[in-house]
Amino acid sequence: MEDTTTAKPISTSDMQQADVVNPHTKQKWAYSPIVKEHFFHPKNLLLEEPTEGQFDSRGTVGSPACGDVMDIWIKVDPSEDRVIDLKWKTFGCGSAIAATSMFSVMVTENGGLKIDDALKIKPQDIMERLGGLPNRKIHCSVLADKAFRKAVNNYFHATGQHTRVEVDGARVIDSRMNITDKDIEEAVLEGARNLEEVQKKLKVGVGDPESIPEIEQLIRFYSEKYYG
């Protein structure tokens, strides 16, 4: 049997370069050549059980029911506060695999980033390096970011640097519906860009009009963060 575990090299014929664009929504469907390269040949995968001391900490986000699980392991050089190794595993779609592969390269290339700099990597930085992702797949690249944040927090806890731990706690915005800033972030990631669209998804601010200015501010903030 021929070896089918490694994909054949991708030809760059016109057919493969062609993108399918929805004329109404301008939504793109095809993946860029860089995305394909990282999908078919992901970098920094953890394929074997880690050995004792190989990594300093681990962060896991998502659940198989939601369709995404991301698991990230990191090794830190404490003298320089640098991430010298990052390995990952995922149960996720093509974009999640490609985005995490690219994220792992960005964190560890050139001897590794300092923790504080690695934490500054935004989803759109990953997308820029990937040559773009279809808009509705952006939330896939956020997973790497979130799992990494968790791994770093676990590292801070393990090394007694408790003051450096940053937790994104959910804050209730609409007290009637008990909707938090996390829900609004989620809605923006799913494609809502203005109050009307967010309200279609969440009914936020309907029973609590006083929360609307803050909701609008959050929509702007998250739109800027993920699509800006």
Add this chain to the structure above:
Amino acid sequence: MTVNGSKIYGPKGVGLLYVRRGIQLVPHIVGGGQENRLRSGTENVPSIVGFARALELAQEHAAEENARLTELREYFWKEIQARIPKVVINGHPTNRLPNNLNFTILDVEGEAVLLYLDEYGIACSTGSACTSTSLDPSHVILAMGKPYEYAHGSMRMTLGKSTTREDVDHVLTVLPPVVELLRSISPVHLSLDQKQDEMAARSAFVEDGVPHWMKK
């Protein structure tokens, strides 16, 4: 009941509507009263002729083609089960369309499998959330009482007039290593006899344990 022309190798953009005697329908288009006053407008004769011929051909070959596809599908499913661990058929094993095979591969995400198969010239579809515009998993698989985990890893392979045993064998060569590869990078390890409520743990979803696509 409607029948779509392009589903039976007929022209696209033409179909038929079967209406039981006594059923009153509101016209779809009003005007000249064509098509029993239900859909006014000049009839598209070439499409109608083409569709009628496609129906004739389908009828002519129905029995032999159904038998051929049923046998091919059963071979396909038997071999998938033999070559890939942890696969489950969605729907009834025999009471189904002869050309349809819908199954779930545990621990892998459907879209990733799809992208690999596409690279090998195999076209199929998945109930994974990642391939739907709404990012929700297949409501059909969910409605059959399967857990979310099953919907995300479900694959639909349909056979057609031109599908041969060689085509099925090609998929059977390509699919197992792809699944093995994706399982090797997956942190998820579900088991077939795991209970559904254990799987979609309430803690998997924020707030009341309700997934975001079911919140109204």
